Amino acid sequence: MALIMSLIFLKTHSHAKMAPDSQKNDFRDAEAIAEAVQRPTMKFVATKTAEQLELQAWHRGRERLVSQRTGVINQIRAFLLERGVAVRQPPDQKTSCDTRPDHTLGSTRDEPRESSHGPLFH
Numbered sequence: 001m002a003l004i005m006s007l008i009f010l011k012t013h014s015h016a017k018m019a020p021d022s023q024k025n026d027f028r029d030a031e032a033i034a035e036a037v038q039r040p041t042m043k044f045v046a047t048k049t050a051e052q053l054e055l056q057a058w059h060r061g062r063e064r065l066v067s068q069r070t071g072v073i074n075q076i077r078a079f080l081l082e083r084g085v086a087v088r089q090p091p092d093q094k095t096s097c098d099t100r101p102d103h104t105l106g107s108t109r110d111e112p113r114e115s116s117h118g119p120l121f122h
Contacts, residue, residue: 022028036042048056077087 077089080087
């Protein structure tokens with residue numbers, strides 16, 4: 001049975017060459033990179049500008065803050081639920097982060113707004 005399986009493998013994978021039993025190291029990696037760079041089909045990526053790097057850093061930071069905020073909100077909801085207080089989530093999660101333009105908020109940001117989703121506590 002093993003002989004049949006090995007013959008099938010050789011027949012279907014005859015185009016593939018077995019990799020040598022050597023370990024990967026920095027020298028071989030450098031050789032592979034040097035060979036790849038010399039190929040005519042190699043495409044290069046432009047380096048990012050300082051503005052692009054700064055914007056990317058801001059996005060990463062915001063993503064981390066949003067993730068942490070979500071975790072804290074869920075943790076508070078779990079603590080309240082353990083005490084018998086059920087807090088429902090808004091139907092649209094985007095409403096938790098105010099993304100509306102300033103002119104829809106009223107005259108100042110400090111004024112309280114009415115929620116379109118009703119009360120959050122049951």
